[in-house]
Amino acid sequence: MSLGKISFGDNSIYAFYDLLSTATPALMPLQLEISSVFQLVASTILCYDYLLTLRREVDFFWMKPRRSWMFVLFVANRYITILGRVPTMVGAVLATKLGGRWHGTCETVSAYNKYVIITVQIIGGILMIIRVYALYMKSKRVIFFLVSVILADIAVGCVGVMPTIMSADDNHLL
Numbered sequence: 001m002s003l004g005k006i007s008f009g010d011n012s013i014y015a016f017y018d019l020l021s022t023a024t025p026a027l028m029p030l031q032l033e034i035s036s037v038f039q040l041v042a043s044t045i046l047c048y049d050y051l052l053t054l055r056r057e058v059d060f061f062w063m064k065p066r067r068s069w070m071f072v073l074f075v076a077n078r079y080i081t082i083l084g085r086v087p088t089m090v091g092a093v094l095a096t097k098l099g100g101r102w103h104g105t106c107e108t109v110s111a112y113n114k115y116v117i118i119t120v121q122i123i124g125g126i127l128m129i130i131r132v133y134a135l136y137m138k139s140k141r142v143i144f145f146l147v148s149v150i151l152a153d154i155a156v157g158c159v160g161v162m163p164t165i166m167s168a169d170d171n172h173l174l
Contacts, residue, residue, distance in 0.1 A: 039092035043085050050082055070130070077123045084116030111161070118157040125150040 057078070061071060091109035129146040136142040 036092040039088060043089045046082060046085060050078070073123060073127055073130075077120065077127060080116065080123065081120050084113070084120070088113050114157075114161045118154070118161065121153060121157060122150070125153055 061074060087109055129143070129150060132146060133139070133143050
């Protein structure tokens with residue numbers, strides 16, 4: 001199979017990587033299409049996974065009358081993840097349909113996606129800290145270490161988002 005100057009033969013994975021990493025205006029529509037397909041496949045797998053466990057969730061979490069912080073963390077972890085994917089899925093479709101006219105919105109969706117990832121990481125980190133803290137019989141050394149790790153994770157996440165914030169303010173990519 002051949003696509004312009006790129007032929008898919010023995011080194012097809014390298015040719016595919018070259019296709020995705022080459023920044024030329026001629027390849028941009030194809031790259032957007034491939035990116036959109038990957039986004040939709042990932043979102044479909046995520047939705048399928050949620051549907052597989054929905055019945056258990058209703059039985060174990062929604063039918064019980066008591067609510068706790070663990071319930072709130074569970075719901076936040078579960079639904080921020082899936083609802084956070086909706087703008088990304090819509091963005092993937094719009095990027096393909098609108099092409100280059102979608103540049104500003106693409107940056108916004110990218111920044112939004114980073115914030116969702118940071119939020120989900122923080123919630124997941126808190127859930128894991130609570131579990132490990134309970135396993136180690138509420139050791140103060142363990143909780144201190146784990147809180148230090150999650151604070152470092154938050155700091156790294158914020159540093160990772162800063163170029164997106166700065167580029168949105170300057171109205172150009174870094």
